[in-house]
Amino acid sequence: MRKKKGYFGRFGGMFVPETLVPFLEELEKAYLLVKSDKKFKEEYGYYLKEYAGRPTPLYFADRLTKKLGGANIFLKREDLLHTGAHKINNTIGQILLARKMGKTRIIAETGAGQHGVAVATVSAKFGMECVVYMGEEDIRRQALNVYKMRLLGADVVPVKSGAKTLKDAINETLRDWVTNVKNTFYILGSTVGPYPYPMIVRDFQSVIGREAKSQIKRIRNNNSLILIACVGGGSNSLGLFYPFLKDKNIKIFGVEGGGMGVNSDKHSATIIKGNIGILHGSKSLVLQDSDGQIKIPHSISAGLDYSGSGPEHCYLKETGRVTYVSATDKEALRAFHILTEIEGIIPALESSHAVAYALKIAPKYSKNTNIIINLSGRGDKDIDIVAEAEEQKI
Amino acid sequence: MNRITKLFRDVKKNKRKVFIPFMTAGYPDLESTVKLISALEKGGADLIEIGIPFSDPIADGPAIQASSVKALENGVTLKWIFKTVHKIRENVKIPLIFFSYLNPIMKYGLEKFFRDLKKADVDGVLIPDLPPEEAEEIKTFAEKYDIATIFFVAPTTSNKRMRFIETISDDFVYCVSVTGTTGTREKLFSKTKPYLMKIRSILKKPYVVGFGISTAEDVKKISEISDGVVVGSAIIKFIEKYKDSKLLSKKLENYIRKLKKPIK
Ligand SMILES: Cc1ncc(COP(=O)(O)O)c(C=O)c1O
Numbered sequence: 001m002r003k004k005k006g007y008f009g010r011f012g013g014m015f016v017p018e019t020l021v022p023f024l025e026e027l028e029k030a031y032l033l034v035k036s037d038k039k040f041k042e043e044y045g046y047y048l049k050e051y052a053g054r055p056t057p058l059y060f061a062d063r064l065t066k067k068l069g070g071a072n073i074f075l076k077r078e079d080l081l082h083t084g085a086h087k088i089n090n091t092i093g094q095i096l097l098a099r100k101m102g103k104t105r106i107i108a109e110t111g112a113g114q115h116g117v118a119v120a121t122v123s124a125k126f127g128m129e130c131v132v133y134m135g136e137e138d139i140r141r142q143a144l145n146v147y148k149m150r151l152l153g154a155d156v157v158p159v160k161s162g163a164k165t166l167k168d169a170i171n172e173t174l175r176d177w178v179t180n181v182k183n184t185f186y187i188l189g190s191t192v193g194p195y196p197y198p199m200i201v202r203d204f205q206s207v208i209g210r211e212a213k214s215q216i217k218r219i220r221n222n223n224s225l226i227l228i229a230c231v232g233g234g235s236n237s238l239g240l241f242y243p244f245l246k247d248k249n250i251k252i253f254g255v256e257g258g259g260m261g262v263n264s265d266k267h268s269a270t271i272i273k274g275n276i277g278i279l280h281g282s283k284s285l286v287l288q289d290s291d292g293q294i295k296i297p298h299s300i301s302a303g304l305d306y307s308g309s310g311p312e313h314c315y316l317k318e319t320g321r322v323t324y325v326s327a328t329d330k331e332a333l334r335a336f337h338i339l340t341e342i343e344g345i346i347p348a349l350e351s352s353h354a355v356a357y358a359l360k361i362a363p364k365y366s367k368n369t370n371i372i373i374n375l376s377g378r379g380d381k382d383i384d385i386v387a388e389a390e391e392q393k394i
Numbered sequence: 395m396n397r398i399t400k401l402f403r404d405v406k407k408n409k410r411k412v413f414i415p416f417m418t419a420g421y422p423d424l425e426s427t428v429k430l431i432s433a434l435e436k437g438g439a440d441l442i443e444i445g446i447p448f449s450d451p452i453a454d455g456p457a458i459q460a461s462s463v464k465a466l467e468n469g470v471t472l473k474w475i476f477k478t479v480h481k482i483r484e485n486v487k488i489p490l491i492f493f494s495y496l497n498p499i500m501k502y503g504l505e506k507f508f509r510d511l512k513k514a515d516v517d518g519v520l521i522p523d524l525p526p527e528e529a530e531e532i533k534t535f536a537e538k539y540d541i542a543t544i545f546f547v548a549p550t551t552s553n554k555r556m557r558f559i560e561t562i563s564d565d566f567v568y569c570v571s572v573t574g575t576t577g578t579r580e581k582l583f584s585k586t587k588p589y590l591m592k593i594r595s596i597l598k599k600p601y602v603v604g605f606g607i608s609t610a611e612d613v614k615k616i617s618e619i620s621d622g623v624v625v626g627s628a629i630i631k632f633i634e635k636y637k638d639s640k641l642l643s644k645k646l647e648n649y650i651r652k653l654k655k656p657i658k
Binding site: 013014015016017018019020021022023161162167168171174175178179180181182276277278279280281286288290291292293294 | 448449450451452453454455459463466471472473495496497498499500501502522523524525527528545546547548549550551552555559570573574575
């Protein structure tokens with residue numbers, strides 16, 4: 001079969017209204033040009049280092065390792081980046097691209113608010129008008145980030161449709177985009193959406209994996225390696241995984257939001273439980289009912305609370321290269337506390353899902369195995385949610 | 395011959411314009427769909443677009459979004475819609491087109507969808523999130539069951555691309571009036587005129603204009619530089635306003651007649 005442009009196996013593509021197609025083609029062209037442009041790479045590298053704070057440490061979590069008594073656990077400290085999560089890697093790249101394309105207005109969706117904050121931040125930094133769409137439910141859950149975005153000068157627009165979370169925020173951003181496409185650049189926050197976004201976001205996030213690869217080489221050479229990251233739309237995970245995919249000896253796990261359990265109907269384990277469909281511009285695994293209506297997902301973590309998934313992840317599931325698992329709300333909360341108490345690192349609830357899975361498997365391995373957990377973000381934004389959840393004793 | 399082909403032949407021969415109303419299936423309630431579609435025909439529709447509700451309609455503005463939400467709450471499914479179209483076809487003779495996002499179609503099963511369109515005597519489909527580049531498989535089934543697939547051009551579409559889209563759109567082309575979602579707009583004509591003038595010099599196939607058209611005045615002016623118009627959100631708003639009236643279908647029929655009057 002002919003390999004179709006913008007596809008990962010049978011997933012991906014570009015399923016958008018005609019109005020957007022010419023822009024996406026322009027975006028692809030512009031991106032492929034800058035991708036091999038030395039000056040662009042230098043500029044991007046400069047902001048990653050001097051503005052965002054890269055490289056991030058690959059930190060050996062010795063007390064956690066000791067407590068679990070199995071594999072050595074390393075944390076890729078994306079939580080230490082400016083704005084508190086990996087999202088900034090992508091937003092710097094995309095805003096430089098927007099500037100190159102002559103766009104003056106930035107729009108974005110946000111779930112947890114981490115991507116929104118990262119977009120508002122670079123918009124402030126590069127002097128661009130910025131509008132962020134956010135579901136009303138997420139605005140409630142992530143009040144601190146909303147306040148930050150507004151301080152940064154972004155217009156945060158509450159989205160009242162559907163479940164009032166990430167999926168609905170993306171719908172509304174797409175509607176703005178289809179209206180204002182001539183001067184507006186959509187900074188998409190994850191490896192989702194129509195081609196070329198899944199590729200662009202993956203490439204900008206791959207800095208995580210490239211750094212981790214050289215860092216782990218320096219630490220221990222002969223140990224076998226396991227990678228673990230949480231999967232919402234899939235950007236922090238693919239960013240870590242991508243540079244390692246070719247090495248088949250490395251085991252890779254993507255952890256989805258298990259909510260109240262993947263066999264309940266309250267979870268966001270899209271790759272594990274979804275089936276093929278079209279959502280937000282690409283063909284991927286989607287949580288939907290038997291009539292093709294998109295289901296409302298659930299996760300304690302706003303950043304994982306999404307009914308769609310990245311097309312490349314779907315492909316990696318199908319080829320078996322990556323194993324997709326889940327952690328429940330409860331397991332994530334427990335991991336949140338353990339990491340906080342033992343290592344003095346408060347993880348984002350999204351990242352806590354990755355930690356939760358590591359807690360489960362690390363004891364099964366020996367000192368001859370290294371585990372890298374992508375600590376995609378810090379937990380400051382989640383303190384209220386944790387407090388609220390625990391009062392209700394879930 | 396397909397009803398749509400026949401319609402546009404007649405349009406050409408008699409130098410007339412087409413009027414295409416849009417209505418969401420199952421809105422405002424399940425019971426009235428058959429009657430309302432029939433009212434659209436009686437009011438003078440030349441072709442009807444039946445909207446298939448979807449949970450995430452990214453190309454739609456507030457009015458059609460709200461009608462989809464309501465229709466889904468009413469329990470509308472594709473299966474129900476097919477059953478209902480059989481009833482509609484007992485008296486409605488003009489061409490019918492389904493306006494549907496791709497996901498419900500995929501879930502239903504592509505081949506089964508087109509086979510059932512044929513069985514229900516529906517003439518075409520219009521899929522707002524399906525650009526021609528992704529349409530190969532759909533086209534294969536559509537051709538197998540003799541269903542027209544209509545594609546869009548937009549103000550952002552290049553001339554070259556317009557010519558390409560024209561070649562794969564059956565019978566006519568759907569021109570999106572302005573960049574944006576469905577929904578009524580002020581001063582639409584002045585915004586869309588330069589683009590429609592350009593299209594006139596490029597497209598050889600008939601083309602209709604939709605998105606934002608809400609008054610008889612829009613209908614008049616826009617059809618002067620096109621082969622016809624599509625009216626959606628304005629109709630949904632009208633139904634919303636009179637949904638509790640016992641005379642809804644009569645009122646709708648008169649409303650359609652009034653909108654169409656300038657091109658009668
Ligand atoms: C800290 C953090 N981790 C992970 C995610 C999930 O997104 P992705 O799967 O794209 O990394 C988010 C999303 O908001 C986040 O804020």
